[in-house]
Amino acid sequence: MEVRLAEDLMQANNRLAEKVKSLLSSKGILTLNFLSSPGAGKTTLLEETLKKVRGRAEAAVIVGDVQTSRDKQRFEKAGFKAVQINTEGGCHLTAGMVEKALSSLDLSGVELLFIENVGNLVCPAGFQLGEDIKVVLLSTAEGDDKPGKYPEAFFNAQVMIITKTDLLSSTNFNLDFARQDALKINPRLKIFEISSLKGEGMGPWIDWLIHMVERKRR
């Protein structure tokens, strides 16, 4: 019964996600759903990404957390449109939460929507939010063995970003092992390696992102 109910809820969520996706696509908006462990660097990566795409594509952020509006404040302080969702204990965002958040976001001119999910490598993996692309982050401080241990997020994502590469020399993270571990689960994963703090590796990621926005424009 528990499993049946969970499946029903997920299916209902995913139907609503299709509706959200149609709405966003009809406006020509490219939507990315970012998932990772807490503290893998989603907010910092998005802050830096928003700065880099400024002038090339207008972007907005929906940010999910269990509690606090700390991340919304960070985005607004940097001058970006942001809406905060608090799940109040919930371990992932749902399409319903995103639909509601969209009603308080001015989408005019927006071409790029980032959804920052709750920090959790397990629960958000199976829930569509209406995104075009799922991006999973793996920080070098977390260890290179995480793809195999938490496979669903890596299986469902189209992009993996290895973050905090500035900490590589202070950790025992093996880049090759992490890449292979993830590619075994999902051979089509596109992989970027970035230090948001040092600004290293941002170029290829931003170029790819703008390329995807341009494809949507046509």
Add this chain to the structure above:
Amino acid sequence: MEVRLAEDLMQANNRLAEKVKSLLSSKGILTLNFLSSPGAGKTTLLEETLKKVRGRAEAAVIVGDVQTSRDKQRFEKAGFKAVQINTEGGCHLTAGMVEKALSSLDLSGVELLFIENVGNLVCPAGFQLGEDIKVVLLSTAEGDDKPGKYPEAFFNAQVMIITKTDLLSSTNFNLDFARQDALKINPRLKIFEISSLKGEGMGPWIDWLIHMVERKRR
């Protein structure tokens, strides 16, 4: 309905946890349930802790992961008794999983049982497993703002361990902020600061642990 069912499941779990706790207490075993984000350093901390308590208290480990038996292999390679639980997608351990794992663990002589939960700062927080003490880890690489964002784990724990203190100089983690953020949620939290990799800060933690084992012996 969803909420009612979830509450029923949690209550059923917590009743079973009382049974597990009684069993373990009757054998004089001190049981600790470790929770954190993926990659906060639970396995490495436990490996180093097991080495340090060797000869002072016999210990065993139950280790939970979504997939793989990588952590069990790490513990066994270091010469320790370990049982792996794979939740196959589940985002936290349950008392039932621990009860089942105990049946394949030789508890004779064991005084200290470590349960390493699935890496997840949200879901494991509300589920008792039969432990005496919940320990929440927060790695310096995750950021000092996590207690307020994920309050339940910090509210329910008796101990917080700030891990990877060797990365303090490479991150913008503020120790005072993290401590205060956690103590606002739970003023009785006992806080340790440790680098498992460098072996720094292990002394007070091990002393406290042995003290707790000795209290259980009396």
